[in-house]
Amino acid sequence: MAMLEVKNIGISFGGLKAVDNFSLTIEKGQLYGLIGPNGAGKTTIFNLLTGVYKADHGAISLDGKELTGKSTIEINQAGIARTFQNIRLFKDLSVLDNVKVGLHNHHPYSTIEGIFRLPRYYKVEKEMNARAMELLKVFDLDKECDYKASNLPYGKQRKLEIARALATDPKLLLLDEPAAGMNPNETAELMDTIRFVRDHFDMTVLLIEHDMKLVSGICEKVTVLNFGQVLTQGETSEVLNDKRVITAYLGE
Template identity: 80%
Template sequence: MAMLEVNNLSIQFGGLHAVDNFHMKIEKGELYGLIGPNGAGKTTVFNLLTGVYKPNEGIIKLDGQDITGKSIIDINKAGIARTFQNIRLFKDMTVLDNVKAGLHNHHKYSTLTGILRLPKYFKVEKEMNERAMEILKVFNLDQEAELLAGNLPYGKQRKLEIARALATDPKLLLLDEPAAGMNPNETQELMDTIRFVRDHFNMTILLIEHDMKLVGGICEELTVLNFGQVLCQGETSKVLKDPTVVTAYLGE
């Protein structure tokens, strides 16, 4: 069974078909890329998958479960987490607390328990601290746990955003232009990090990216969007050589 299966997904804004008859199938454990020119509809697809938008047509299945039209919270609980092109960390909170924010789906106590500092509060906080530190160690961020997130270098902020998303214990991780704003050395380190995340967490990953070195270096399969429609799909090396992709996307 595929981790993500999307069929006939469509949405209109007024008379504009932002996404039209979109289809995609991602197997468990796959590292998959969604690419296309600016304005092709990539972020709209992410917003449909995560419940920000509700489709006019189509079906979205996550690990066999129909999540079409569900709320952002319900889709996150079902197992989809995402990062954003523009980093959205809690910059005035510590690195540790940013990751703990992602853990609250699975580690809970009541407001009253928190106010009164009952035994369960300390038990749950201890569990969250330990789990958050485990995740931070994966990204070599454990030494910065008590720093404010906004004081981290840009590349480490990107890593922290991925770490926070993973704290929700997703089945599918969506990365929205993770290499945006990075220098070549940071991009190479990010590629290594994404591969490690896939292998260490047994994660299925779908990413939007314009950096073709990153796409060609880590993605096993690609879907190319153009004007909201699927232009080409398949094995990365073949898709990137497809004449229609080269013309529409690479501008050659």
């Protein structure tokens, strides 16, 4: 059974088809790339997968569970987490607290328990602190746990955003242009991080990326989107050498 199965989803804005009959199948444990020129509809796909937008038609399922029409919270609880092209950390919170935000779905306590600091509040907070530190240690961020997120270098902010997404305990991790704004050394380190996340957390990863070195270096399969439609999909090396793909990127 596929981890993610998308069948013929589409959405229009003001009569303009942003995504048209998009289909995709990703197997468990794959590193999969979604690429295409600016404006091709890639982020719209992510928004459809995470419930930010509701598809006009089509179906989405994760690990055999139907997600079509579900809310963002329901989809996250089902096992899809994402990062964003523009980093969306809580800049004034500590590194530790940013990760703890992602843990609340799985470590709940009531408002009353929080306000009055009842025993369950302290128990859950202790559990969350321990789990958050485990995740930070994986990304070598445990020594900066008390730093403000805004004080981390750019590359470490990217890692923190991934750690926070993993705190929701997903089955599928969506990375939206994770290498955006990175220098070549940071990108190389990011590639190692993504591979590690896949292997260490038994994770399936779908990423949007414009850095073709990163895509060719880690993605096993790729789907190319152009004007909201699938241009081609398949093994990464074959897709990146497809003349239609080269034309779409270079405008030839």
